[in-house]
Amino acid sequence: MPTSNDTSYFPAFIKLDNKKVLLVGGGNIAYEKLTKLLDFTDDIVIIAPQISQNILTLASKHKLEYSLRAYQEGDIKECSLVVVAVDDLTLQKEIFLESQDYKCLCNSVDSVEYCDFIFPSYIKEDDLTIAISTSGASPAFAKHFKTYLKEKIPKNIGVFLTEMKGLRISIPKGVERMKMLDKKAREFIDSLR
Numbered sequence: 001m002p003t004s005n006d007t008s009y010f011p012a013f014i015k016l017d018n019k020k021v022l023l024v025g026g027g028n029i030a031y032e033k034l035t036k037l038l039d040f041t042d043d044i045v046i047i048a049p050q051i052s053q054n055i056l057t058l059a060s061k062h063k064l065e066y067s068l069r070a071y072q073e074g075d076i077k078e079c080s081l082v083v084v085a086v087d088d089l090t091l092q093k094e095i096f097l098e099s100q101d102y103k104c105l106c107n108s109v110d111s112v113e114y115c116d117f118i119f120p121s122y123i124k125e126d127d128l129t130i131a132i133s134t135s136g137a138s139p140a141f142a143k144h145f146k147t148y149l150k151e152k153i154p155k156n157i158g159v160f161l162t163e164m165k166g167l168r169i170s171i172p173k174g175v176e177r178m179k180m181l182d183k184k185a186r187e188f189i190d191s192l193r
Helices: 028-037 053-061 089-101 139-152 157-170 175-192
Strands: 021-024 044-048 065-068 081-084 105-108 121-125 128-132
Touching: 021 028, 028 044, 028 053, 028 081, 053 065, 081 089, 089 105, 121 139, 128 139, 128 157, 157 175
Parallel strands: 021 044, 021 081, 044 065, 081 105
Antiparallel strands: 121 128
16 A cells, blocks of 8 residues: 555556547657557647657658647647646646646656656557556666566467457357457467466
């Protein structure tokens, strides 16, 4: 149980379908966050007075909307999630407070006091996503543990998960389907040992 001074993050995978994401910032950190967001959605709007060429390239490739200007109050109102990737702590705080009014989840880079969520270290291989967090205790450990886990993932995991997805869709729900899928999953894991 966390103490009053500890922050503990609930691990959840958020479905971003039909949810607009706002990225405030146009530098290297914003680029890093954008590459992670693009693993899960392309309904992203970028606002920054200056935007790096790397971000502009991704924006063009993924047909993302962007504005070369400062953030303005109200830019967040149609968004479900905002990532504030700027060094300006005053702006981070302002956007975080505004996000609370709109029930919009906010992440302010390197300012946990202005965050509803954090970006975990993660691995994405086809349909498999593994997230790793130390709740800020050691990002270095999370990074190295991610590398360790990635080496353990079987090369055919995508094929196996595609097969399992097909079976879940094609076989009617019920106890028999549940038992058969559980058996296949157990056998696959056992084959890795």
